[in-house]
Each structure stands twice: as C-alpha cells, then as structure tokens.
Amino acid sequence: MALSFMRKESEMTPEAMVFSDNFAAMDALAEDLDGEIGAERWVEVTNAEADEVFEEIKKEQTFVILTLGSDETTEVEACAELIRKANNAELLVLLVIGDVSPRTMHNVMRAGAVEFAPYPDPPGALQEAINRLRVARTQGGGILGPAKTKSHRSGKIIGVYGVAGGVGASTFAVNLAWEIASIVRSEGRRVALFDFNFQYGSIATFLDVPRREAVYELVSEAGSLDQTALLQALSSYRDRLHVLTAPRDALPLDIVSPSDVQNILTLARDAFDYVVIDMPQALMGWSESVYTAADVFYALMETDMRSAQNMFRxxxxxxxxxxxxxxxxxxxxxxxGLTDLSGKTRVKRVAESLGIEFAHLLPDGGKQVVSCCDQGAPLAEVARNNPLRREIAKVAQRAITLVNTEATAEAT
Ligand SMILES: Nc1ncnc2c1ncn2[C@@H]1O[C@H](COP(=O)(O)OP(=O)(O)OP(=O)(O)O)[C@@H](O)[C@H]1O
Ligand SMILES: [Mg+2]
Structure with a gap:
C-alpha cells in the first residue's frame, strides 16, 4: 500500500507525520498544526501504518508527532510501543499529551525520552515544542533524545548563593535562569532551575509552578536516581524553563549526601545545557559538591555589615x-544608585575590606520586584523595563559567554 505522504513526496516532503488514533482533541490539534506547520505539510496516519511510515521517513526532514489523551492501558501501551519504534529508527518525536495521570506519564517516559507538549494548555506549548524540534533537526540531534544518545549534552552548572538571608538570591536565580532560557531558546538549548533549598525553597512560589510529588522521591532516593525520575520531578515554566522545586513538605537539608548531589548534577548535565542552582544559605556537607561542579558561582550580598561578615567567612x-x-x-x-555618592563610597569600602571586586552591581528594583515574585512571574514577563531585570539580562549574557569560554579554555 502506498501511503498518502509518499504520493505527495514529489510535490512536497511533509514536515510531520501525526499519529492520532483515539485522540479526542484531534480536531483542535489539526487546526493548530495547520497554522503552525501548514495544512499541506503534515500527514495524519494510523498506528497500523507505523512500521511503514518509520521506514519511509527521511529523518532529516520529517518528525513524528504522537498523541496520547487517556490513561487507558491499551492506548498507553500502544503509545509506548510507538515511542520505542521511533527511537529505534532514530526519529525525532514530539508527544502531545492530553489530561493523563502522572503514572501514565511515567510509563511513556520509560519507553524513551521524547519532547513533550501538554495539549491544549498551556497556549503556545505546542508551538514552542515544534520549534525546538526544528532546531534539533537542523543540528541533527534529538531534544532529550533516546536513551542511547542522552549523554550528548554537557550542561553548565551555575550556582547562586546568598551569604545572608533575604539578600535576593532566589530572585536573582529565577530571573537569571529565565533570561538565559530566553537568550538560548532559538538554539534549541535546554535550561533548568533547581531549588536546592529543600526546606523553605521559594522558587515554586516565585514562578507559580506546582511542587511535584516526585520531588520527594528525588531527594530521598537521590543516590539511585535515573534520568526518568529526574525529569519526572521537574515542573515547567511556560514550557521554556524546567524547574526542580523544593518538596511540598520541608525536609532537613542533610537529606541528601555529597554523592547524591553529584548524581543529580551528573544527570542534570546530561539532560540540560544550563542548570541554575539556588543554594540554601546554610553550608552543608554537599555544598562543596555543587561548588566543585559549578562552572560559575554567584555569591550575593548587600552592603550591610551582616552580609559583609558572612561573605568574609x-x-x-x-x-x-x-x-x-x-x-x-x-x-x-x-x-x-549612580547619584548616591556616600553609597558608592560604602561599596568601595566593603569591597576593599573583603579584598574582592564586585562583578555585578544590581540596582534596587523597587516594589515591582516583590510584586513579580508574588505574582509568580519573572521580571521580563511583567516588568520588562525594571532596572533590576535589565541588569540581570546583562549578567545572563555574560554568564553564557563565561561558561562557554571557560569550557573552550579547558579543552585547549
Ligand atoms: N534588587 C531588588 N530590588 C527590590 N526588591 C528585591 C531585590 N532583590 C530582592 N528583592 C526582594 O527581596 C525579597 C527577598 O528576596 P529573595 O527571596 O530573592 O532573597 P533570598 O536571598 O533568596 O532569601 P532567603 O534567604 O529567604 O532564601 C523578595 O521579596 C524580593 O522580591
Ligand atoms: Mg531564597
């Protein structure tokens, strides 16, 4: 049987083959795909045609879209089987998922990591996932890729540490991660933000993302963690930033050991290009593991005496x-600010007394900053022109250059 897309090949190669068996929202998805890919450039196929389709696809030009809209065992198994087959054929796969349970997610993820788009919400998620696939295709690679290629990323670790409580470390970490994600998005790079303050971490609040049940397992069984478990514990902010929140219940900070943390970071490096880590103020046995793994480590303080003393220590x-x-x-x-002359003298004195130089001076962003934190959004989303946001955007640009230059220098 000649498939419809083969007949069309002389006219135009399809960009996507869409498996839609039993997907209830197919009509809406079809409309969105028409808009995003073009009505002539995607082809709907059935699961029964899978073997033939996977054999014929030119992986440099066409990717596969799978759909899963229910927890029905037969459908989940059929979907997992398609993922395995597509992975074997080394095809790029986007899994469009409806309202399914975490258990179902876990089952399909076990079949092999693929790019996901929840559907129909949030708006834009489908479009962004398709764009990432396009970028991945031009780079000849996968997004998370099937298990056998997962180690092709070698993520950079960016540590953020506030030497005293409330100096703005989490605000800085959230906005830095978001700015980096925005800068590297067009290159198909993946960015994650990890909240390592297992006790009172506030990143979930600052980005208004859910604290997943799986975070507890992640931290309590970090030594035997695998990539599936790591990815399952992550929430996503606007489908661009992957977030490891603190668990729902406050846990002792020493719930993880130094080798647990090393394991988490190794997995994170494999799955992401940039991982920003918000550290707790207390120095733990594992703090050194993060510091050692970090490519760059930001230590934040204010001009007060308490900050200065802690920075010294x-x-x-x-x-x-x-x-x-x-x-x-x-x-x-x-x-x-620039006009605060006595303030500037104070900054100079603090730096001199500590024997350090400040790489960045972040301005007070006023009430807008607190309100963004409370609204659960990065500054760039709701207060783009805020002076603090503008400065953190510069830090992000510098950070990218810095970690990549360091890597080049090490390699030579
Ligand atoms: N440059 C700034 N301008 C205005 N407000 C700021 C600035 N930096 C931080 N804030 C505000 O200060 C408060 C404390 O910030 P944040 O929670 O980021 O600090 P932290 O160092 O992570 O604190 P913790 O010790 O609780 O982890 C927040 O309400 C935040 O919005
Ligand atoms: Mg904090």
Missing amino acids: FVRSLKAEDLPLGKLQFVLNRAP
Missing part, C-alpha cells in the same frame, strides 16, 4: 578547603 571557608576561587562572581544586590 564564606570566602575564608572556601580557602580553607583549598577550593578554586576563580569561578566565584561577587554580586552586590540593592547597590546604591
């Missing part, structure tokens, strides 16, 4: 452990 403890200081970037939050 922090740097001294790094020196005592013989840890390299080169990756450390000192950041002063709520720095005095």
Whole structure:
C-alpha cells in the first residue's frame, strides 16, 4: 500500500507525520498544526501504518508527532510501543499529551525520552515544542533524545548563593535562569532551575509552578536516581524553563549526601545545557559538591555589615578547603544608585575590606520586584523595563559567554 505522504513526496516532503488514533482533541490539534506547520505539510496516519511510515521517513526532514489523551492501558501501551519504534529508527518525536495521570506519564517516559507538549494548555506549548524540534533537526540531534544518545549534552552548572538571608538570591536565580532560557531558546538549548533549598525553597512560589510529588522521591532516593525520575520531578515554566522545586513538605537539608548531589548534577548535565542552582544559605556537607561542579558561582550580598561578615567567612571557608576561587562572581544586590555618592563610597569600602571586586552591581528594583515574585512571574514577563531585570539580562549574557569560554579554555 502506498501511503498518502509518499504520493505527495514529489510535490512536497511533509514536515510531520501525526499519529492520532483515539485522540479526542484531534480536531483542535489539526487546526493548530495547520497554522503552525501548514495544512499541506503534515500527514495524519494510523498506528497500523507505523512500521511503514518509520521506514519511509527521511529523518532529516520529517518528525513524528504522537498523541496520547487517556490513561487507558491499551492506548498507553500502544503509545509506548510507538515511542520505542521511533527511537529505534532514530526519529525525532514530539508527544502531545492530553489530561493523563502522572503514572501514565511515567510509563511513556520509560519507553524513551521524547519532547513533550501538554495539549491544549498551556497556549503556545505546542508551538514552542515544534520549534525546538526544528532546531534539533537542523543540528541533527534529538531534544532529550533516546536513551542511547542522552549523554550528548554537557550542561553548565551555575550556582547562586546568598551569604545572608533575604539578600535576593532566589530572585536573582529565577530571573537569571529565565533570561538565559530566553537568550538560548532559538538554539534549541535546554535550561533548568533547581531549588536546592529543600526546606523553605521559594522558587515554586516565585514562578507559580506546582511542587511535584516526585520531588520527594528525588531527594530521598537521590543516590539511585535515573534520568526518568529526574525529569519526572521537574515542573515547567511556560514550557521554556524546567524547574526542580523544593518538596511540598520541608525536609532537613542533610537529606541528601555529597554523592547524591553529584548524581543529580551528573544527570542534570546530561539532560540540560544550563542548570541554575539556588543554594540554601546554610553550608552543608554537599555544598562543596555543587561548588566543585559549578562552572560559575554567584555569591550575593548587600552592603550591610551582616552580609559583609558572612561573605568574609564564606570566602575564608572556601580557602580553607583549598577550593578554586576563580569561578566565584561577587554580586552586590540593592547597590546604591549612580547619584548616591556616600553609597558608592560604602561599596568601595566593603569591597576593599573583603579584598574582592564586585562583578555585578544590581540596582534596587523597587516594589515591582516583590510584586513579580508574588505574582509568580519573572521580571521580563511583567516588568520588562525594571532596572533590576535589565541588569540581570546583562549578567545572563555574560554568564553564557563565561561558561562557554571557560569550557573552550579547558579543552585547549
Ligand atoms: N534588587 C531588588 N530590588 C527590590 N526588591 C528585591 C531585590 N532583590 C530582592 N528583592 C526582594 O527581596 C525579597 C527577598 O528576596 P529573595 O527571596 O530573592 O532573597 P533570598 O536571598 O533568596 O532569601 P532567603 O534567604 O529567604 O532564601 C523578595 O521579596 C524580593 O522580591
Ligand atoms: Mg531564597
């Protein structure tokens, strides 16, 4: 049997083959695909045609869209089987999922990692997932890729640490991660933000993302964690930033060991290109694991005496452990403005007394900042022109250059 898309080949190669057996929202999806891909450029096929389709597809030009809209065992198994077959054929796969349970998600993820788009909500998720596939196709690679290619990413770890409570570390981490995600989005890079404050981490609130049940398993069984379990614990902010929130219940910070943290970071490096980590203020046994793994480590403070004393002790403890200081970037939050001359003198004095140089001075962004945190959105989304947002966007640009230059320097 000649397939419809083969007949069309002389006219135009399809960009996507869409498996839609039993997908209730297919009419709406068809309309969206018409808009996103073009009505002539995608072809609807049935599961029964899978073998033939996978054999004929030119993987450089066409990707596969699978759909799953229910927890029905036969459908989940059929979907998992299609994922395995597509992975074997090394095809790029987008899984469009309706309202399914976490257990179903887990089952299909076990079949092999693919790019996901929840459907129909949130708006834009489908479009962004298709764009990522397009980028991946031009780079000849997968998104998360099937298991056998998963280690092709070698993510950069970006640590964020506030030396005293409330100096703005989480605000900085959230906005830095979002700015990086926005900058590298067109290159199909993946960015994650991890909240390592297992006790009172606030990232879930700052981005208004759900705290997944699986986070508890992740931290309590971190030593035996695999990539599926890691990905399952992540929430997503606007489908662009992958977020590991703190668990729902406060946990002791020493619930993870240094080797657990190393394991999490190794998996994270495989799955993402940039991983921003918001550290708790307390220094734990595993803090050193993050510091050692980090490509760059931002230490935030304010100009007050409490911050200065803590920064002094922090740097001294790094020196005592013989840890390299080169990756450390000192950041002063709520720095005095240009016209505040006495403030500027104070900054100079603080830097001198600590024997450090500030890499970045972040301005006070006023009430807008608190209101963004409360609204659960990065500054770029609701207060784009806020001075703090503009400065963090610059830090993000510098961070990308910095970690990639470091990598090049190491390689040569
Ligand atoms: N530059 C700034 N301008 C205005 N408000 C800011 C600025 N930086 C942080 N804030 C506000 O200060 C408060 C504390 O910030 P944040 O929670 O990020 O600090 P933290 O160091 O992570 O605190 P914690 O010790 O609780 O983890 C938040 O309400 C945030 O909106
Ligand atoms: Mg914090």
